[in-house]
Amino acid sequence: MEISVTVNGANQSSEVEPRTLLVYYLRDELGLTGTNVGCDTSSCGACTVHVNGESVKSCTMLAVQADGQEVTTIEGLAPSADELHPMQQSFQDNHGLQCGYCTPGMVMAACSLLDENPSPSEAEVREGLEGNLCRCTGYHNIVKAVLACSGQDVS
Amino acid sequence: MKPAPFDYVAAQSVDHALTLLAGEVEAKLIAGGQSLMPLLNMRLGRTDLLIDIGHLEELNHIRIDEEGRLVIGASVTQADVQNHPDVLAGWPMLAAGIGEIGHPQIRNRGTICGSLAHNDPAAELPAIAMALDAVAEIHSVNGTRTVPVEDLFIGPFMTALAEDELLKQVVFPPQQEGAGWSFKEFATRPGDFATVGVAAQIALLGENVSDVKIVVFGVAGSALRLDATEASILGRPAERAIDIAVSELEMEIKPAEDIHSSHLFRKELAVELLKESIAEALERCL
Numbered sequence: 369m370e371i372s373v374t375v376n377g378a379n380q381s382s383e384v385e386p387r388t389l390l391v392y393y394l395r396d397e398l399g400l401t402g403t404n405v406g407c408d409t410s411s412c413g414a415c416t417v418h419v420n421g422e423s424v425k426s427c428t429m430l431a432v433q434a435d436g437q438e439v440t441t442i443e444g445l446a447p448s449a450d451e452l453h454p455m456q457q458s459f460q461d462n463h464g465l466q467c468g469y470c471t472p473g474m475v476m477a478a479c480s481l482l483d484e485n486p487s488p489s490e491a492e493v494r495e496g497l498e499g500n501l502c503r504c505t506g507y508h509n510i511v512k513a514v515l516a517c518s519g520q521d522v523s
Numbered sequence: 524m525k526p527a528p529f530d531y532v533a534a535q536s537v538d539h540a541l542t543l544l545a546g547e548v549e550a551k552l553i554a555g556g557q558s559l560m561p562l563l564n565m566r567l568g569r570t571d572l573l574i575d576i577g578h579l580e581e582l583n584h585i586r587i588d589e590e591g592r593l594v595i596g597a598s599v600t601q602a603d604v605q606n607h608p609d610v611l612a613g614w615p616m617l618a619a620g621i622g623e624i625g626h627p628q629i630r631n632r633g634t635i636c637g638s639l640a641h642n643d644p645a646a647e648l649p650a651i652a653m654a655l656d657a658v659a660e661i662h663s664v665n666g667t668r669t670v671p672v673e674d675l676f677i678g679p680f681m682t683a684l685a686e687d688e689l690l691k692q693v694v695f696p697p698q699q700e701g702a703g704w705s706f707k708e709f710a711t712r713p714g715d716f717a718t719v720g721v722a723a724q725i726a727l728l729g730e731n732v733s734d735v736k737i738v739v740f741g742v743a744g745s746a747l748r749l750d751a752t753e754a755s756i757l758g759r760p761a762e763r764a765i766d767i768a769v770s771e772l773e774m775e776i777k778p779a780e781d782i783h784s785s786h787l788f789r790k791e792l793a794v795e796l797l798k799e800s801i802a803e804a805l806e807r808c809l
Contacts, residue, residue: 369531387525387527387529408525410560423627423628423631425632426630427525428556428561433553498714500626
């Protein structure tokens, strides 16, 4: 099927099999390998991207369902090649990543969380990120990174 | 590729979807896909044709009708309902219960009607819809029928929907003024399917229970309306409601055992959640 998707601001037209999951379309067709595949069953959140500004798990959405939609991946967050998005910078500053596998999904979910709730409590951050698993169990610094990015004092 | 191959059609209208559904090809409807996609990915399910209705504007409505009922179309996401001011004001149990479904990303895609049509025995929405006396509006090329959700759910992952039928919208009647409500569940981790959950709504007249609805889920093949437990406390003093309900509940439910929990643990959870939810519902009575 022919689909046309705006990915990170650029229009992409592609021929895909209907059963292609959005995450495989992004990775294999468009070469945007920043979005990771974890569980393929919407449990782990590693594949979180934004569709029309809302966070979704791209392993449980078909590429054909993204036809005509706007998708943002981790590659589309940073304002330029040598500057990180504030959330990415905050993850770096607060040691919010260890192995890095969950990080793209965590950052995308965290951005979505702050869009809806610009100044969340620690409990609200933990609840907002409950769909993202970190197998290094580095949650403490991830939560700290999100709180710091929202402008709250975490020292 | 995770799922087995299928054809896909983005339906142009509800009528288009119904025509496809009535055709020869084995077809499944998809809206948010948050139940169906994991099943297809794990190849626990397969279909020859997926008919997408998730993008249809004619199904994307949350409105209050002239009788004061809440009407939710089949493409409305759980996140949209969870944060809707009319829902928060008139059907707070629905908003609160949605907060327990999966994760934010799942609620951004998953739909109310999709969860009802899927009828996972551990899912929140079938239980909530039953406790709130919701009615399903079902369409096919042969016409329309309305079914109380209580009659929609016939077993685990089974509903009264025929193969050519589409759950077009679900209608929640206005809830009794002053009634108190509670929604409680136990899950091993936040966002997991509940082991056991309880949805309760109680109204008082003076000191006595004048109306009661209690639905428990995770203890049977489908969400279970506790008819006997409800009858046992109707008309009785509120202060005795918990004790009476618990002794009745212990006779009324016979949970099964699985890898997640023994039948004894499930029963104990149901008792504890029932106590907590009756107490909370009574506190919220005006």
